[in-house]
Amino acid sequence: MTKRESLIRAALLVLVLSIIATLVVLDRTRGDDRPSAVPTPTATEMPAKVNSDPPAAPEVPAPSKTAKPGDVIPTPPPGIESIACQKLQQSVEIRVLNFNTHRSYGGIGTVAAEIAAVDPDIVLLQEIDRFKGSTGNIDQAAYFAQALGMDHAFGANVRSGNGEYGVAVLSRFKILNSRNYLLPNGPGGEQRGLLGVGVEVGGQEVRIYNTHLQNKMEGLREAQARHVAGILANEVNPIILGGDMNATVNTATLAPLTSLLVDAWSVGSGPEGTGPNGSRIDFLLASPTIKPQQAQVLRSSISDHARLYADFVVPAATDCPTQPRGTKGNQKR
Structure with missing residues (x-):
């Protein structure tokens, strides 16, 4: 492997890791903004009954998921290698x-x-x-x-x-x-x-x-x-x-x-x-x-x-x- 190709691969690795870190942070941020459960309506907010059956229990969404070791790594955007290579080209x-x-x-x-x-x-x-x-x-x-x-x-x-x-x-x-x-x-x-x-x-x-x-x-x-x-x-x-x-x-x-x-x-x-x-x-x-x-x-x-x-x-x-x-x-x- 040439010195130049080693530099390209190193630059690509840094770029890919930066993208992954950004995606993980965004995923965690979205997870923190979600409520853990839908609040139960109060008596005044409860819709009028149409029958005698008790109201259905509200659905509770699954807790937000954060990235862990072993999770699938997001695919880097296409063209990253070419962009990094071109930036390293020089006379x-x-x-x-x-x-x-x-x-x-x-x-x-x-x-x-x-x-x-x-x-x-x-x-x-x-x-x-x-x-x-x-x-x-x-x-x-x-x-x-x-x-x-x-x-x-x-x-x-x-x-x-x-x-x-x-x-x-x-x-x-x-x-x-x-x-x-x-x-x-x-x-x-x-x-x-x-x-x-x-x-x-x-x-x-x-x-x-x-x-x-x-x-x-x-x-x-x-x-x-x-x-x-x-x-x-x-x-x-x-x-x-x-x-x-x-x-x-x-x-x-x-x-x-x-x-x-x-x-x-x-x-x-x-x-x-x-x-x-x-x-x-x-x-x-x-x-x-x-x-x-x-x-x-x-x-x-x-x-x-x-x-x-x-x-x-x-x-x-x-x-x-x-x-x-x-x-x-x-x-x-």
Whole structure:
């Protein structure tokens, strides 16, 4: 059960108990106002006799009944749950960080510290190793998750022996589900993927996607971007997409993605270069309903890519959940 659903149930319980208490008090009040018996008419009020039979005894109503333990509890008015749920719905501010870590070659502890310095709620990481000898046989995604107190998911795109290489998502919200999609590949290309996870934010599931497109083969990179756009076009939930696109915004690679999603750098400030050559090739994009508030680039002392973060407002859900969808982690904002 989510924290939000627990709050809704608690509010409903308080509301129902208040209604029950009110009904009981009203019932007792009505009972106190009733006479215990009908007064006997006096001689002057007695109607004239029509026969010799004695007058019938007046009927005495049953004493008023007060609520006792075990009595049937009045049914709460319809729509109470919906009203309470809607009152608890609210928009949520989240901070999302995108970071190509360069496999943490300069020191995984330093990379963790650079992530923590941004204080993000969701982190999209590229160039992540898992049990690779060249990077100390560490499950890097699990290491970051433990160091930062976050949930995580890993998408393996390249496997070599026991080692894996790919992308990862970290989240302060519990990850409800995850799936890694392998993207189109060709001769001379390196297998790339798209990792998608679901997290509950503001009473709804938001889909978080992370990718790392081909770096040297332009045609293949464009095909991969179109494939990503095709997957996202079928989504019914709000989307945040991040990644190392290895292309700038005004290119055929980004066109199918920016036709669906809004570039968070529309509210960016300061130097925008993220890649090794100073170009902005790392992106955070979101559904039009998820509004970016600010975006900024921070240099890294470890990676050849800069850290890109953006603050978003996820709007309040328009409906109430009908069943549990998982439990959030430590939501800060």
